[in-house]
Amino acid sequence: MKKNRHIYIYSPSSAVRDKAAFRRGVSRLRALGHEVEIDEAALAVHQRFAGDDATRLAAIGRAAASGADVALISRGGYGLTRILDQLPYKALAKACERGTSFVGVSDFTALQNALLAKTGAVTWAGPAVGEDFGAEGGADEIMQACFDDLLEGQGEGTGWRVPARDAGDGPLLPRSIHGATLWGGNLCVLMSLLGTPYFPSVDKGVLFIEDINEHPYRIERMLEQLRTAGVLARQKAVVFGQFTGMRKVPGYDRGFGLPSVIERLRSQIKVPVLTGLPFGHVQTKVLLPVGAQVELAGDGRELFMVWGHGPLGHRHAPGHDHDHGHAH
Template identity: 55%
Template sequence: MSHHHHHHHAAEAHPQHLTLFTPAGVVLKAAPLKLAARRLAAQGFEVSVDEAALARHQRFGGDDDVRLDALHRIARARPDIALATRGGYGLTRLLDRIDWKLIAKSVAHGTRWVGHSDMTALQLGLLAHTGAQSWAGPLAVGDFGGETVDDITQDCFVEAMTGALEAVGFRTEAGFDGLQAKGVLWGGNLCVLNALLGTPHFPKVKGGILFLEDVNEHPYRIERSLLQLHQAGVLNAQKAVVLGSFNEFKKSPLDRGYSLKGVVEYLRSQTKTPILTGLPFGHVPTKVTMPVGAKVTLLVQARDVLMGWDH
């Protein structure tokens, strides 16, 4: 399991203001969102729910204009934390119309934009256009609106938001002892990231540390996506690639022993960039919260990986 490192600050003088918003997929039921808001309030946040968080249009949380307005409204309001209710699909439609400077201005004033899955598009677009940082982490409904809340996910999120979290740690496979790398941490959902290739919204990060995860994708589809990144020159340009969870796919009778392990082994034969596995991140209950666009230092001792950052 993952462990994390932090130091304690004096109690915050005033509670952090956290806004829940829906940038992509529709929130089907209000109850889990209300439960998430209550649980986050119990963690000491002053929670508000954006006025369009429960809007509906087809499979989206409101039509494109409604969701775009929500992004800009929150960026102008500059809460301490802007946490997406869920991912799904929808931010890709907005990328050409987002006022990136406005979002970056909110970040400069202290807003932390948080999420994963489809939020990868916003996080990477922001990095590509402005260099501003955001946070790969939980989603309100999936992580705080269910029957239980994962302790590590919650602790990591709260500590990252208060500035107490300085590193995340996890176990990887043998063979990387002594590895050290410094670079910009970036990445997210593999399919969403690949859909940005060749667009102005894809960050041109050289010498970075790229993290990737995906869900409902068969190993051969994951391999094809990773090879697309490799053939585009992206993998060779990084100091390290860190793989999170790739889960919930169905095996095929055609696999004949081909597996995710085989995918990783094959990719390692194709690129000189170290490919580490085991990052607790993705569409799984236990996930860390990490700064996208921040300079991180990655250290491996035996099988223990520590990824740390400055404030």
């Protein structure tokens, strides 16, 4: 039997412009029986932000003090990198220890990785209220199932199928990966942290990345910076999520696209480069524990990531023909 949970909704980044989507998201969460508490500044507006810096810092503090089961962002956008040197890291880490799961996507990457770098606390890459729970067509079933698993304390892993075009010739994952820290998120936001105290020093981790509205050459340029900075070679795997809204220039790129970027990256580093993770600025997104220890295994094009307990060999990933799924 599902338990009703306390969900705290706040706005740490950009202002909520689509209030209809916000209201739909809140209504759907309440219809599921959850206690939904909306921060007093959730719909504040200052320039492009959800209130000025002080307002958003106070909202983050209230989310940390809420005692909620889940602290869920209203939306991403931009705003957290402005206030990383002022975040209440100790309060956020203590809230995580007490059982509050901080969930978000996009700009939330900044807070997640800064918190990981400063305290080692685990947060969740996942949905936002408006774009996911408030989607006009309804919340995505897989995203909803993964969120329910988090609420019930049952989320133990995920599985997906690598697209055939990215499979390559040899095994995608020559050997299983154990005890690796999962980290990353939005590539552009992550790059803004490189060289700062808020960029996690993760060795032998699993780095996952996604982005939206970036030309393939910009994606490659960011990856090149990570590579030449020595970050990629220190990982056990690099996992591409969904890169959407790419704007190639007809007649100019001449076949250069994300597959070209991936192929070149694989030729430059010895670390496995995997693709197809159902996460990013897409409706079908799984929830991923940023900062947690994970295991990663592959069987042909099927990949499995586990952070719960139990052997990888006993996991499976139900979904749409295994293209996306979540393990229970």
